[in-house]
Amino acid sequence: MCASLAVSHRSYQANRAGKLSPDHSLIPPCQAACPLHMDIREYVDLVAQGKILEALQVIRSGNPFPSICAYVCTHPCETACRRAQVDKPIAIRALKRFALEFGGDRLVQAEAETTHSEKVGIVGSGPAGLACAYYLRKLGYPVTVFEAHSEVGGMLRTGIPQYRLPRSVLDTEVQRLKQMGAEIRLNTRVVSLDLLFEMGYQAVFVTIGAHQGLRMGIDGEESPGVIDGATFLREVNLGLKPSLGDRVAVVGGGNVAIDAARTALRLGARRVSILYRRTRAEMPADDVEVEQALEEKIKILFLAAPTSIPRERGQLTVTCTKMELGEPDASGRRRPVPIPDSEFNQDVDALITAIGQVPQTPTDFHLRTGRGSTIQVDPATLTTNRSGVFAGGDAVTGPATVVEALAAGRLAASRIDDYLQHNYPLAGRDERETLTGDLQPATLEMIRRTGRQDPEVLAPETRTKDFDAVELVYDWESATNEARRCLRCGTGAEILFQDKCATCLTCLRVCPYHVPYLDDSGSIQIPADQCQACGICVAECPAGAIALRKPHDRRQVSEELDHILEAATQSKARPLIVGFCCQYGLFGTGRLAGLWRGTGAGVWIVSVMCVAKVEAEHMLRAFELGAEGVFIAGCGEQCARENTASWVQSRVEKVRGTLAQLGLEPERIQAFAPDGSTEDAGEWIDGFAEQIGTLYLTAVLLQEVRT
Amino acid sequence: MIVAEQKPLEEIERMIVPYERILILGCGTCMTVCDAGGEREVSYLHSALRLAQAKSGNGAHAFAEYTLKRQCDPEFLELLVDRVADVDAVLSLGCGIGVQAIAERFSELPVLPGVNTSFMGMAKESGVWDERCAACGDCVLDETGGICPVTRCTKGILNGPCAGTKNGKCEANKDMDCAWILIYKRLEKLQQLEKMRRYYPPRNFRPIPRPRRIAARTGVASGGEDGQLIA
Numbered sequence: 052m053c054a055s056l057a058v059s060h061r062s063y064q065a066n067r068a069g070k071l072s073p074d075h076s077l078i079p080p081c082q083a084a085c086p087l088h089m090d091i092r093e094y095v096d097l098v099a100q101g102k103i104l105e106a107l108q109v110i111r112s113g114n115p116f117p118s119i120c121a122y123v124c125t126h127p128c129e130t131a132c133r134r135a136q137v138d139k140p141i142a143i144r145a146l147k148r149f150a151l152e153f154g155g156d157r158l159v160q161a162e163a164e165t166t167h168s169e170k171v172g173i174v175g176s177g178p179a180g181l182a183c184a185y186y187l188r189k190l191g192y193p194v195t196v197f198e199a200h201s202e203v204g205g206m207l208r209t210g211i212p213q214y215r216l217p218r219s220v221l222d223t224e225v226q227r228l229k230q231m232g233a234e235i236r237l238n239t240r241v242v243s244l245d246l247l248f249e250m251g252y253q254a255v256f257v258t259i260g261a262h263q264g265l266r267m268g269i270d271g272e273e274s275p276g277v278i279d280g281a282t283f284l285r286e287v288n289l290g291l292k293p294s295l296g297d298r299v300a301v302v303g304g305g306n307v308a309i310d311a312a313r314t315a316l317r318l319g320a321r322r323v324s325i326l327y328r329r330t331r332a333e334m335p336a337d338d339v340e341v342e343q344a345l346e347e348k349i350k351i352l353f354l355a356a357p358t359s360i361p362r363e364r365g366q367l368t369v370t371c372t373k374m375e376l377g378e379p380d381a382s383g384r385r386r387p388v389p390i391p392d393s394e395f396n397q398d399v400d401a402l403i404t405a406i407g408q409v410p411q412t413p414t415d416f417h418l419r420t421g422r423g424s425t426i427q428v429d430p431a432t433l434t435t436n437r438s439g440v441f442a443g444g445d446a447v448t449g450p451a452t453v454v455e456a457l458a459a460g461r462l463a464a465s466r467i468d469d470y471l472q473h474n475y476p477l478a479g480r481d482e483r484e485t486l487t488g489d490l491q492p493a494t495l496e497m498i499r500r501t502g503r504q505d506p507e508v509l510a511p512e513t514r515t516k517d518f519d520a521v522e523l524v525y526d527w528e529s530a531t532n533e534a535r536r537c538l539r540c541g542t543g544a545e546i547l548f549q550d551k552c553a554t555c556l557t558c559l560r561v562c563p564y565h566v567p568y569l570d571d572s573g574s575i576q577i578p579a580d581q582c583q584a585c586g587i588c589v590a591e592c593p594a595g596a597i598a599l600r601k602p603h604d605r606r607q608v609s610e611e612l613d614h615i616l617e618a619a620t621q622s623k624a625r626p627l628i629v630g631f632c633c634q635y636g637l638f639g640t641g642r643l644a645g646l647w648r649g650t651g652a653g654v655w656i657v658s659v660m661c662v663a664k665v666e667a668e669h670m671l672r673a674f675e676l677g678a679e680g681v682f683i684a685g686c687g688e689q690c691a692r693e694n695t696a697s698w699v700q701s702r703v704e705k706v707r708g709t710l711a712q713l714g715l716e717p718e719r720i721q722a723f724a725p726d727g728s729t730e731d732a733g734e735w736i737d738g739f740a741e742q743i744g745t746l747y748l749t750a751v752l753l754q755e756v757r758t
Numbered sequence: 759m760i761v762a763e764q765k766p767l768e769e770i771e772r773m774i775v776p777y778e779r780i781l782i783l784g785c786g787t788c789m790t791v792c793d794a795g796g797e798r799e800v801s802y803l804h805s806a807l808r809l810a811q812a813k814s815g816n817g818a819h820a821f822a823e824y825t826l827k828r829q830c831d832p833e834f835l836e837l838l839v840d841r842v843a844d845v846d847a848v849l850s851l852g853c854g855i856g857v858q859a860i861a862e863r864f865s866e867l868p869v870l871p872g873v874n875t876s877f878m879g880m881a882k883e884s885g886v887w888d889e890r891c892a893a894c895g896d897c898v899l900d901e902t903g904g905i906c907p908v909t910r911c912t913k914g915i916l917n918g919p920c921a922g923t924k925n926g927k928c929e930a931n932k933d934m935d936c937a938w939i940l941i942y943k944r945l946e947k948l949q950q951l952e953k954m955r956r957y958y959p960p961r962n963f964r965p966i967p968r969p970r971r972i973a974a975r976t977g978v979a980s981g982g983e984d985g986q987l988i989a
Contacts, residue, residue, distance in 0.1 A: 553786055553787055555790060556881070561884055592798065594796045595801070595825075666798075674809050675812060709802075
């Protein structure tokens with residue numbers, strides 16, 4: 052081997068590899084919408100590949116308490132999901148729960164070392180406080196969380212009913228936080244921040260939530276039998292069992308109203324109704340929650356607003372006025388307008404008002420408050436009017452979501468770190484662009500429709516008897532199928548080497564989704580917001596100018612092949628057979644892997660993210676590195692595209708032609724597309740291995756005869 | 759565009775026998791577009807040759823690969839100076855022009871053609887190319903409705919169709935359109951059928967003095983033997 056040539060070849064390849072390393076992927080809409088900025092696309096893809104442990108790692112690295120989000124997140128990611136343009140968004144929250152349950156999240160241990168001496172006090176143990184404690188521990192600060200109630204968790208404990216968030220889930224996360232060295236003091240109401248500073252805390256994070264129920268300001272609101280939603284839920288969740296009677300009405304259209312109604316039902320109320328002054332379309336409550344409430348036979352009276360709650364001889368009556376929708380108000384929703392003379396009465400045993408909550412900040416905190424009694428902060432630094440005091444969560448935003456609170460906690464931790472270390476607060480900016488825009492009709496049309504499959508839920512009759520979690524977890528097959536629907540927005544192909552592009556138009560001609568186009572100046576454009584990342588143009592580009600945007604995707608097949616062949620050549624089993632197999636769905640997640648253990652030959656699997664990405668050169672290279680036979684097994688009908696098999700076949704034909712010219716039997720390479728049954732796959736592989744075995748033996752015998 | 763196809767592997771194997779260190783050189787223009795010698799094909803051929811060598815067991819070659827933007831311009835060839843310093847031969851996947859350009863630039867370096875340069879043509883669809891021009895140097899497309907009888911008529915006749923046309927197809931190949939029928943139909947659409955009546959004198963087959971040279975500036979002598987410009 053000529054040394055200098057080898058070097059020049061290698062440096063050329065290294066050069067190319069160097070250019071292949073930067074990440075050009077775009078931030079997908081789901082990630083952009085997530086307050087925690089979780090790498091959703093990544094973990095959904097890992098679930099699709101059946102790599103649950105890796106998925107769990109990705110989830111854990113982006114979320115302090117993922118198991119909580121897995122149950123109760125309002126999933127703004129799903130609202131932003133572009134799959135909705137095709138059929139329905141990906142069930143991201145349910146997939147997260149699947150990854151946590153099947154990935155063994157309960158067994159994950161958390162550790163943190165104390166590397167700083169500055170103590171931080173956190174007032175309130177809600178999601179924002181706990182998240183802040185979590186990240187401060189990770190940064191090495193001693194942390195104490197003060198909780199006024201007898202149990203830790205804030206609204207997670209006192210607000211969210213158990214059928215939505217089992218307490219064991221919350222307890223596990225809190226336990227982990229304690230393991231990390233966070234001190235939690237229960238039954239400790241902080242009355243003065245000065246006291247905390249006197250106790251030696253150098254920074255304080257105020258996250259006291261919004262627990263004070265708003266009043267409707269109508270007659271009879273003080274009567275016995277009328278209770279506000281937040282108080283009602285807190286009492287139930289802290290172990291009291293208030294007796295409500297048979298007929299319960301709930302006023303409001305938010306999640307608290309729905310929670311209160313469903314909780315009342317589970318406490319034994321026979322007839323539960325919700326009074327809401329607008330219509331279903333304006334209801335701020337989560338759609339699924341509303342749906343489930345209706346399934347549980349909770350009645351919702353729309354366009355009804357209580358005007359008084361008279362109580363006569365022990366009988367509570369709620370008087371309502373019918374409403375109609377007028378002009379849009381400040382929130383953009385149409386304002387309800389009373390219809391004159393439309394009063395009606397409804398007898399109830401209890402009335403729960405859930406029309407909103409506000410924070411209640413002790414005046415001794417000396418914090419400036421603003422609209423709706425919320426604490427005023429600088430949104431970038433979460434600093435308040437007092438030096439060293441930070442605030443976040445519902446206390447600042449008013450009632451919001453768990454994931455927003457977690458994000459506030461995380462932000463607070465890093466800003467407190469900046470404050471204590473005298474750093475200039477730098478926002479951790481992601482340099483990558485965010486992908487926006489709708490899919491073009493021509494592209495949309497070519498995407499295979501596969502309806503969303505939600506996890507099963509308990510039947511309404513069963514679930515209303517107790518407080519067990521309503522939603523069940525996916526099974527393996529449903530989860531991988533659901534995850535496979537992901538369009539992997541922003542990971543598509545790009546012309547990475549513009550100088551090499553000969554504008555041959557191959558990409559434009561081969562793209563199954565009609566994505567590449569010729570612009571006015573005669574250059575090819577592959578719009579990132581349209582590309583479906585199938586990799587066909589990458590494999591077909593004669594100039595090698597196109598690459599996938601993610602470095603891992605670019606190198607995956609070659610690296611995996613090299614890795615497998617290195618291991619394979621060390622093994623004694625002959626003949627050596629290399630199979631390029633689709634890693635997606637059930638096909639790749641082990642069931643198939645078990646099948647070739649039975650064959651006598653040494654079958655080695657190169658798992659690929661769709662066989663459309665396997666180039667003719669990869670196939671030939673397997674032979675070059677010692678394979679006696681090569682097969683390509685796609686996932687068949689499960690594939691996101693209909694013509695993957697034909698692309699694979701055309702490349703196989705090319706390699707066959709080359710093999711024939713080299714005096715090798717063309718049948719040494721074969722493509723296999725199963726029709727869904729894995730038994731067939733096993734038989735097929737056995738047959739192929741046998742065939743290759745015969746060819747191999749013949750060749751060995753011929754060799755011996757010659758020598 | 760120039761269209762070519764890769765030579766059979768056996769032929770390439772035979773060609774490279776005398777040489778140990780070989781640079782497989784692709785061309786980033788026409789040969790890339792016609793899938794015969796772009797970077798992907800260079801790399802595929804590289805792999806195939808290594809496989810051939812591994813299979814025969816008498817591995818004597820060391821290969822390197824590189825793809826130039828264009829092999830037919832002397833300036834691009836300067837990029838090869840260092841790369842060919844240590845090679846015994848260049849296996850060019852450029853067209854015949856590229857092979858000769860390299861031979862001209864590197865006078866002591868053997869150059870081997872890896873493709874058979876076939877014709878000038880266009881893509882019919884992905885992976886299919888059709889011949890369209892014979893570079894006859896005497897274009898009549900204005901008279902023939904934009905369809906070249908020299909290239910697309912099997913006989914290359916200028917006063918067609920001949921008696922061998924049947925149902926619009928050529929007698930030489932029943933799947934092939936008769937170029938003169940195509941010309942007729944197109945002229946009909948253009949309302950220029952009178953052009954069919956024109957009689958073309960027999961084509962001038964007298965030898966064109968080769969090689970031809972086109973000079974866009976003055977003071978350039980016609981093609982010299984060694985291709986040197988005489989300013």
